[in-house]
Amino acid sequence: MNKMGNSKTVYRTILRPLLIVLLVEIVLMTGSYWLLGINGQLNKNARDILIQQTENRKSYLQNEMIQKWSNLSTISQTINERTQQLIDQDVISLQTLDSSSKASAPLLNEISKELISTLYSKETTGIFGILNTHDLRENKDNKPGIYIRNDDPSTVSVKEYGDLLLEKAPVEVVRSLNISTDTHWESTFDLSTEENTLLYKPFEKAFHDKIKMEAKEYGYWNEKSYHLKNNENSAISYSMPLILPDGTVYGVVGVELLTSYLENLMPIDELKNDNQGSYVLSVETNAQHNSLVVSSASLKRKQLKKFYLTEDYDKNNFVFLNGKEYYAAIQNLDIYNSNGPFSKQQWQLMSLVERNQLYSFANHFFYLQISMIILGGIVSLIGIFYVSRKISGSISRLSKEVDNSRLVKEIPELHATGIQEIDQFSSAIIDLSQEVLETSTKFLNIMNMASIDIGGYEIKKGSKNVYVTDNFFLLLGIDKVTLPLTYEQFEELFKEVERDYQVEIKNENERIYCIKKYVGLRYVRLKMRKEADREIGIAEDITTSYLERQRIEHERDYDVLTGLYNRFSFQRHMDYLFEHSEQLKNAALVMIDLDNLKKINDAFGHDWGDNYIRQCGKCFQENVPEKTICARVSGDEFYLFLYGFDNQEEIRQRLISMTSIMQHRTVLLPNGNKMNLSASIGISWYPQDSIYFDFLKKYADFAMYQVKKSTKGNLAEFDKALYEDEKHDRQMHLEFYQLIEKEQLTYHFQPILSAKNGEIIAYEALMRSQLATLKNPEMILRIAREENKLEDVERICIFKSTETFDQLRKNKLVKEDALLFINSIASVSLNDEDRERFHRYFSHIQSQIVVEVTEEENMSEEALIRKRETKGFSGMFALDDYGSGYNTEINLLNLSPKYIKIDLTIVRNIDKDFDKQQLVSNIVEYAHQREGYIIAEGIETKEELLKVLELGVDYLQGYYLSYPQLNPQEVSNESIKTIENYWKKR
Numbered sequence: 006m007n008k009m010g011n012s013k014t015v016y017r018t019i020l021r022p023l024l025i026v027l028l029v030e031i032v033l034m035t036g037s038y039w040l041l042g043i044n045g046q047l048n049k050n051a052r053d054i055l056i057q058q059t060e061n062r063k064s065y066l067q068n069e070m071i072q073k074w075s076n077l078s079t080i081s082q083t084i085n086e087r088t089q090q091l092i093d094q095d096v097i098s099l100q101t102l103d104s105s106s107k108a109s110a111p112l113l114n115e116i117s118k119e120l121i122s123t124l125y126s127k128e129t130t131g132i133f134g135i136l137n138t139h140d141l142r143e144n145k146d147n148k149p150g151i152y153i154r155n156d157d158p159s160t161v162s163v164k165e166y167g168d169l170l171l172e173k174a175p176v177e178v179v180r181s182l183n184i185s186t187d188t189h190w191e192s193t194f195d196l197s198t199e200e201n202t203l204l205y206k207p208f209e210k211a212f213h214d215k216i217k218m219e220a221k222e223y224g225y226w227n228e229k230s231y232h233l234k235n236n237e238n239s240a241i242s243y244s245m246p247l248i249l250p251d252g253t254v255y256g257v258v259g260v261e262l263l264t265s266y267l268e269n270l271m272p273i274d275e276l277k278n279d280n281q282g283s284y285v286l287s288v289e290t291n292a293q294h295n296s297l298v299v300s301s302a303s304l305k306r307k308q309l310k311k312f313y314l315t316e317d318y319d320k321n322n323f324v325f326l327n328g329k330e331y332y333a334a335i336q337n338l339d340i341y342n343s344n345g346p347f348s349k350q351q352w353q354l355m356s357l358v359e360r361n362q363l364y365s366f367a368n369h370f371f372y373l374q375i376s377m378i379i380l381g382g383i384v385s386l387i388g389i390f391y392v393s394r395k396i397s398g399s400i401s402r403l404s405k406e407v408d409n410s411r412l413v414k415e416i417p418e419l420h421a422t423g424i425q426e427i428d429q430f431s432s433a434i435i436d437l438s439q440e441v442l443e444t445s446t447k448f449l450n451i452m453n454m455a456s457i458d459i460g461g462y463e464i465k466k467g468s469k470n471v472y473v474t475d476n477f478f479l480l481l482g483i484d485k486v487t488l489p490l491t492y493e494q495f496e497e498l499f500k501e502v503e504r505d506y507q508v509e510i511k512n513e514n515e516r517i518y519c520i521k522k523y524v525g526l527r528y529v530r531l532k533m534r535k536e537a538d539r540e541i542g543i544a545e546d547i548t549t550s551y552l553e554r555q556r557i558e559h560e561r562d563y564d565v566l567t568g569l570y571n572r573f574s575f576q577r578h579m580d581y582l583f584e585h586s587e588q589l590k591n592a593a594l595v596m597i598d599l600d601n602l603k604k605i606n607d608a609f610g611h612d613w614g615d616n617y618i619r620q621c622g623k624c625f626q627e628n629v630p631e632k633t634i635c636a637r638v639s640g641d642e643f644y645l646f647l648y649g650f651d652n653q654e655e656i657r658q659r660l661i662s663m664t665s666i667m668q669h670r671t672v673l674l675p676n677g678n679k680m681n682l683s684a685s686i687g688i689s690w691y692p693q694d695s696i697y698f699d700f701l702k703k704y705a706d707f708a709m710y711q712v713k714k715s716t717k718g719n720l721a722e723f724d725k726a727l728y729e730d731e732k733h734d735r736q737m738h739l740e741f742y743q744l745i746e747k748e749q750l751t752y753h754f755q756p757i758l759s760a761k762n763g764e765i766i767a768y769e770a771l772m773r774s775q776l777a778t779l780k781n782p783e784m785i786l787r788i789a790r791e792e793n794k795l796e797d798v799e800r801i802c803i804f805k806s807t808e809t810f811d812q813l814r815k816n817k818l819v820k821e822d823a824l825l826f827i828n829s830i831a832s833v834s835l836n837d838e839d840r841e842r843f844h845r846y847f848s849h850i851q852s853q854i855v856v857e858v859t860e861e862e863n864m865s866e867e868a869l870i871r872k873r874e875t876k877g878f879s880g881m882f883a884l885d886d887y888g889s890g891y892n893t894e895i896n897l898l899n900l901s902p903k904y905i906k907i908d909l910t911i912v913r914n915i916d917k918d919f920d921k922q923q924l925v926s927n928i929v930e931y932a933h934q935r936e937g938y939i940i941a942e943g944i945e946t947k948e949e950l951l952k953v954l955e956l957g958v959d960y961l962q963g964y965y966l967s968y969p970q971l972n973p974q975e976v977s978n979e980s981i982k983t984i985e986n987y988w989k990k991r
Contacts, residue, residue, distance in 0.1 A: 015400040020393040027385050034378050038371075047367035055282075055363065056334040058275060059356040062284065063336035066270065066354060070226070070340050073127055074260055075243045080123045081220055081258055084134065084247055087115045088255065099255060103137045106175030106192050109149035112136070113178045117151060121169065124260075128158040130240065131261030133173065134247075135194055135204045138255045140212060147193035148204065149175060152233070153184070154261065172233055189235040199231040203242055204257050210346045211246035212254045220248045222345050226352065228288040230264050230298060239264045241298055264299040271299075271354075282358040285333075289351040298352075323360070330360045396424070403431060458546040464492065466538040471495040480529050480544045482506060482520040517551070528552075564637040566615055567622030575636035575644055579698050582634075582648065592648035592691040593656045594698075596705035597625070599641040600683035600717045609675050620672050621682055628663040643684075653690055660688065664720050685712040686720040694723050704728065733778065740779040741788045745797050749775060752806045753969035754819065756976055757826065757940060758961045760954055761988070763981040767824035767855065769962065770806035771969045786830070795833045803827060803835060807847050807854065814850070818972050826855045826883055826904075831864040831896075834871040844876040851877040855904060859885040864896050883940070887911075887928065905932050907958070909943020916952040929957045947983055954987050 013021075038044070091097045091112055101108045116134065124132040135150035152173035160168065170187040171179060173194055179186060194200045207225040211217070224245040232239055244259035267286065276282035286298040322333040338352040361368075421428050460477030470489045478486045481502045490498070508519035514534060520527040528551040533542045562574035570578070582588060599621055606614040618641070625635050625643060632649040647656050664686060671679040687709025689701040704723040712721045743749065750772055757767040772782045779785060789798045806827050813819045835843065844851065856872055858864065872878070883904035884897060897905070907925055915921045929939050941953040944963030953961065966980045967973070 015396070015404075016393055019396055020389065023389040023393060024386075027382065027389060030385075031378060031382055038374055044367050044371055047370060048364050051363050051366065052332065052334070055276065055332065055356055055358060056336075059334040059336050059354060062271060062275070062356075063338060063354040066286075067338045067340065069270075070243075070338065074129055074262065075221075075224055075226070075245075075340070076127075077123070077224075077243075077245055077258055077260070078221055080119055081245060081247060083119050084116050084258060085249055087119075088112060088247070089249060091115065099138050099253060102255060103139065103148055106149045107177065109136050110175045110177035113149070113151050113175060114181050117153075117174075117178060117182055120151065120153060120258075121166065124153055124155060124169075125158075127260055129260040130155055130158055130263040130266050131172070131242075132259070133203060133242075133261065134256060134258045136256040137204060137208060138253070141196070141201075141205055141209055145196050145201075147195055148256075149192075150194050150256070151178060152194075152261075154187070156238075156263070158266070172236070187236070189233065191234065195234050198234045200234060202227050202229070202231050203244055203259060206347075207244045207246050208254060208257055211248060214346075217248065217252050218345075220245050222342060224345075225347055226340060226350075228298065228350055241267070267299045276356055276358060281362045282356055285355040285357060287353050287355065289353055322355075324355075324357060331357045332360055332363050333357050400424075400427060403427065407434070460544045462495070462542045464495070464540040468492075477544055478502075480520075480546060481518060481531075482527075517547070564622075567619055567626075567637050569622050569626065569643070570634065570636035572636065572638040575634060575638065575646075578634050579646065582646075583698050586696070589648045589691055591650045591653050591656065592646065593653070593660070594689050594691070594701040594705045595645035595647065595660060596687045596689075596702070596709045597643040597645065597684045598686075598709055598713060599643075600685060601680065602641045605674070605680070613675065617672055617680075617682075620670065621667070621684065624667050624670055624682060625663070628666050630659055648691070653693070660686070660720060668718065683718040685709055685717050687712060687723065688720065689723040694725070707731070737779045737784065738788060738792070740776040741785065741792065741794075744774065744776060744779065744785070745794060745801070748801050748805065750801055750805050751775060751971065752809045753971055754810065754813070754973045755962060755969040756967045756973055757824075758966055758976060758980075758984075760959055760961050760984070763976060763984040765820055765823060765976065766960065767826055768810065768819060768973060769826040769857070769969075770810060770828065772802060772806075772828070795830050796836070799830045799833050800835060800839050803829070803843065804839075804846075807843070807850070811847065811850055813972070822853070824853050824855050824881075825850070826857045828885065829856045829858055829872065831858045832868055833865070834868040835875070840871075840875045848877050852879045854879055855881040855883050857883040857885045857904075857906070858896075858900060858902075864899060866899070869899065901935075902937065904938050904940055904960075906940045906942050906962075909963075912941050912943045912949055912953065912963070913945075914949070915956075916946075916948040922952065922956060925953065925956045925958070933957075947979075950980065950983055951987060954984065 088097070092099065096111050097108065102112070103109065113134070113136075120132050120134060131152065131154040133150060133152040135148050137144075137148045150173055152171070154170050154172050155168055156170075157168065166182070166184045169184050171182070171184050171190055172187050173191055174182075174186075175192050179190075194203070196204065207223045210225075211220070211223040214223075224243060226243050227241045230239040230241050240261045240263045242259050242261045244257040246254050247256045247258055248254050268284075271284035271286070273282050273284060276284075283300060285300045288298060322335055324331040324333045334356045336354045338354060340352055341348045341350065421431075458476065458480055460474045460480045462474070462477055463472040465472075469491060471492055471494075473486075473488060473490055473495065475488070478484075478498055482505070483498060483501065486498065502518065506518040506520050508528075509517040511517065514532065516531050518529045518531065520529055526548070527546060528548045529544055530547045531542060531544045533540065562570060564571045599618065602614055602617060605617050618637070622635075622637060622643065625645065629635060629645060630647060632647065634644075634646040634648075636644045638644050647659065650656050664684075667682045667684065670682045672682065673679055687705045687707065689695070689704035689708065691701060694704050695701050707728050708721045708723040711724070711727070712719050751774075752770045753773050754768040754770055756765045757769060758764065759766050772785070774780045774782070774785060779788070785798065786795070789795045807825070810819065810825050814821055847854075856878075858869075872882075873880070881904070882900050882902040883906055884900055884902040885906050886908040887897075887905050905928060907928065911921050911924060915925065925939075925941070931937075932939050938959040939957075940960040940962055941958040942962040944950050944953065944961055944965045946965060949963075950961065950965060961984075965977070967976045
């Protein structure tokens with residue numbers, strides 16, 4: 006088949022991927038530049054550097070403004086002290102202090118030296134003090150004060166005060182100070198000009214504030230620069246009010262900073278943008294408008310009167326000025342306290358740099374990167390064309406040599422190309438051609454000598470004939486096939502095989518045929534594989550392996566002894582049937598257990614037992630309906646599953662018939678005797694008992710074992726009620742062992758009262774179980790007898806009740822000297838180790854313990870002796886439930902109890918029954934003659950209480966008096982009153 010249609014030359018094959026690689030490299034280089042965000046990162050770095058420098062300058066200015074320039078507490082305190090002294094000396098008066106320069110001159114003369122000292126220490130360009138004691142909203146007259154300016158705080162004059170000028174001061178102060186006046190000197194402050202900003206806001210805030218704060222809290226930085234009257238120098242100021250200790254506000258003191266001085270403190274060369282940047286100090290008045298304070302700018306101040314800010318991703322701002330975009334790094338100056346009156350004014354320091362200037366490095370780097378990519382691409386392209394041409398020339402020459410050798414049908418002789426891998430490939434072609442020739446010869450020889458019958462065929466697309474081995478159709482049972490075959494002839498023969506011999510189709514590409522034409526059977530497996538242009542098939546004789554597989558599968562599914570299904574095969578059938586339950590209708594699962602098998606095995610050996618099993622299996626197989634699955638699941642157990650019936654009765658009659666036939670069949674034993682076949686059979690019904698196989702199996706098993714426990718050899722159906730009773734009993738036995746293992750018993754205590762006064766003299770410990778099913782103490786004792794665990798119950802009861810009572814004593818929940826009646830089983834006692842341990846733990850209350858023995862248990866003399874001999878035992882016994890047990894008089898004599906408890910069946914309705922009254926009267930007389938005491942238990946009514954009191958009992962117990970509780974309760978008031986009233990009437 007010609008496959009050259011889509012092929013390409015070596016030159017093109019090499020050139021194309023190299024060009025693609027080059028293109029990918031260029032895309033990756035450019036893409037990585039953008040994806041990695043290098044340009045953006047460089048821009049961000051430039052912004053970060055600018056922001057950091059701005060933050061450093063902000064920190065410096067903020068520190069100067071807070072710690073130095075606005076820290077006027079010392080001068081303010083000094084002025085206040087001097088003012089108070091002059092007031093106290095009647096030199097000045099607050100009422101006239103701001104009325105004229107003459108009235109204020111003494112104070113201004115007094116504080117002028119301190120103001121000059123502060124001016125030098127703070128390194129500001131000016132300092133001032135303004136006096137005013139009136140509301141500025143009502144009085145806007147000129148105000149007296151002093152204003153001293155130092156144009157250059159960084160230099161020191163040789164002459165004292167030679168660097169200072171007086172801007173404002175009364176004539177008297179000018180005369181007293183050796184300081185020159187400025188050309189624009191005036192004696193007072195003109196509040197109708199910008200000079201009012203020095204005084205108005207801090208003074209008015211302090212003057213009208215009802216809750217006076219410290220003076221520094223009213224300190225105020227002007228939000229706009231100002232000019233003194235007739236003075237061209239602009240400045241900003243900080244003012245704080247002067248407040249006397251009594252709260253009187255009488256002026257302000259403040260410092261001045263010339264804007265030219267501030268500009269020197271904000272050098273633009275540190276912004277490192279070719280001096281193209283600017284610092285701007287402003288006050289934010291709302292979200293977008295900033296009020297300019299000062300600018301150290303290459304930009305003109307008039308350009309910065311108002312500007313608008315837009316936020317980018319890093320919360321930095323861009324400012325648009327004269328059509329150019331400037332980047333503004335903004336830092337807030339926190340110069341006011343958060344609770345101050347001017348805290349809403351936010352001062353800001355901004356550094357402004359034109360966008361193109363700020364991002365110049367990133368732009369330069371971008372253009373350099375593009376140039377390198379273009380240059381690298383040109384060099385790589387030249388190299389690609391050269392390498393492609395060099396490699397393809399050698400390969401093209403080699404290709405022509407191989408093609409020429411094919412035409413002459415000889416093993417080719419190929420010349421070296423100088424390329425190692427291609428020369429190795431050439432050698433491999435030569436070697437492979439030689440090996441193919443040799444291998445073909447060997448394989449044909451091996452096929453002819455092999456003992457395994459194998460045949461095959463090959464169908465090539467576009468070929469008229471089909472290649473078939475000589476023995477292919479012979480293996481498939483067709484003789485006398487004339488080769489070669491056309492495709493149509495091959496198809497016809499193949500259909501004949503499919504029609505006559507197909508036995509199994511595994512999948513589309515594999516089939517197994519059973520050939521019956523020869524002596525015996527032959528199994529042939531045909532494997533087929535389809536490719537794009539051909540189909541290949543191999544036929545193989547697998548008779549031996551196929552028969553072996555069938556034998557293994559039979560042994561897997563069938564019981565060797567009986568030929569019936571085994572357990573696993575039966576389960577597979579059940580899984581299938583219950584998944585397709587529509588077939589079941591009415592069905593029965595029959596579980597069979599052979600009787601007498603153990604007897605035969607023991608008497609005659611397992612061979613005869615196996616014969617017995619075979620005969621039973623044969624009987625089942627021969628006498629069950631057609632729709633029955635029969636299996637032997639273990640040594641003597643069989644399962645039958647009968648299904649597809651319209652009603653249960655039909656199945657029942659079939660099973661009865663099978664049982665009857667089985668009972669009449671016999672097996673011959675080695676001793677000559679005959680033994681009837683016998684089996685115990687249990688039945689569960691589908692769907693009546695359950696629709697699930699696992700439950701049916703459980704129910705059938707239960708029914709079968711009911712037969713084995715009663716009458717072997719019979720047939721029984723599942724009884725739901727009996728099953729639930731057995732299940733309940735099993736649950737109680739399980740819970741009993743849980744109770745013993747985990748000691749899951751608690752104790753409630755019921756008071757025993759004195760019949761004389763109703764006082765509590767003892768408590769009886771009554772057993773309580775928290776288990777779900779096993780709750781009744783009588784049931785616990787019954788199971789303990791059945792399981793031979795009475796000793797364990799005795800141990801738990803003795804220890805648990807005493808331990809609980811001891812804890813109640815410690816917690817003051819019972820009377821400390823009260824007796825404790827503990828129920829003890831009459832037929833058992835603690836072992837030596839437990840008696841010693843009991844004495845070790847509870848010796849402190851053993852003298853209060855009364856051992857209460859019930860009449861329900863047959864009393865053991867040995868157990869009684871061991872109870873008496875317990876170390877530390879009080880010696881007190883109580884005979885419980887007197888009158889309800891057996892051998893009552895004998896137990897009374899053997900025990901010699903100190904207390905006799907009359908059973909509640911006698912106390913019940915004793916007020917109405919003379920015979921019960923006579924019985925109690927006799928036992929009371931008997932006990933009192935022997936220094937014993939009678940306890941009437943189970944008292945539930947007032948009438949019963951009165952009657953037993955009348956009969957002379959000593960102690961009382963019952964629900965009418967008090968219920969048993971985990972924490973014993975008080976005795977009912979009604980019962981106490983009944984006892985008291987009874988004895989009062991006597």
